[in-house]
Amino acid sequence: MISNASLKRNNTAQVGIGTLIIFIAMVLIAAVAASVLIQTSGTLQQQAQSTGKQATQEVSSNLVVKNIEGVRAKTSSTSMASNISLLKVKVGLNVGSSPVDLNQLIISITDGTNTNDLIYANNDKTYGNAMANFSSSETAATNLLYLLNGTQSSPGANGMYFFTVQKIRDEDVSFSQANPIMNTGDLVTIYISVVSDGDLSYTTIDGVTTGGTQKDSNLDLAPRSTVTIVMTPEAGATSMAEFVTPSSYGTRETIQLYP
Incomplete structure (x- = not known):
């Protein structure tokens, strides 16, 4: 139950x-x-x-090297330096890049033997003073003359420690000698002095009258030289360009080096 x-x-x-x-x-x-x-x-x-x-x-945020030209110093069309005296580095920004302040850019250049670490001519933080005779109100050509000819007790010859810039395209007018700010679409030419100690007597470099008083850059860009340029911005990827100079410069004043 x-x-x-x-x-x-x-x-x-x-x-x-x-x-x-x-x-x-x-x-x-x-x-x-x-x-x-x-x-x-x-x-x-x-x-x-x-x-x-x-x-x-x-x-x-990174710089893109478009091309590099080398310019030889000269006294006349038939009297030119045996080495390259000036590098013209055409630089733009990568697509979608954030603005880049060239005042904080470090450029390291080596000829295979010596290396120069360069800062923008108006930067007074790294060496305690800006490039001698640099003027934010002057033209880029005038500051290029000071880059090639100027020197100071510290750090020394301007070409060994500084670079200058010429704007090519600047739609938003953000770039000036005092505030070299690059935005996407901007294009500039960076001038790097590579005057050799054996080519100090020539009177003109890229249309700038130096009068034969240009200073040694401690670099020698003779034919067959291996040159490496590294650009390190304040933020963003490092850019590098490497090239070998031609076996002979012939009678050319301007030589295409890169790419």
């Missing part, structure tokens, strides 16, 4: 101040834990956004 099972309902519960204390403690612990999680997630989100922004800038 099967009997019907009876169910007993238990209506008893924990009561008293002890139970209340435990309940309040659990609520407080849950609240503290939730606060910590919210704060931690907010901090992580801020760090992730900052890291993502920096990573994007590092990848997208």
Whole structure:
């Protein structure tokens, strides 16, 4: 015979101040834990956004070397230096790049024997002073003359420590000698002095009258020289251009070197 099972309902519960204390403690612990999680997630989100922004800038903000020409110093059309005296580096920005301040750009150039680390002529932070005779109100050609001819007690000959820039395309008028800011679409020519110690008596370099007083750059770009140029902006990818000078310069004043 099967009997019907009876169910007993238990209506008893924990009561008293002890139970209340435990309940309040659990609520407080849950609240503290939730606060910590919210704060931690907010901090992580801020760090992730900052890291993502920096990573994007590092990848997208970089200079692109379009081409490089070498110019020989001369006194006349038939009397030219045996080595290249000036490099004209045409530079633009990669697509989608953030603005680049050339005042913070470092250019390292080596001829295989010696290396010069160059900064923009108006930068007075690295060496404690800007390039001697540099003027933000002068033209790029005038500052190029000072680059080739100028010297100072510290750090020394301008061509060994500085570079100057000439703008070619600047649609938003953001670029000036005082504030050389490049945006996407801008195109500039960077002048790098490579005057050799054996070519100091010639009177003209790229149309600039030096009068034979140009200073030695400590570099020698003779034929068959291997030259490496590395451009390191304040933020973004490093750009590099490497080339070998021709076996003979012949009678040419301007020589295409890169690409």
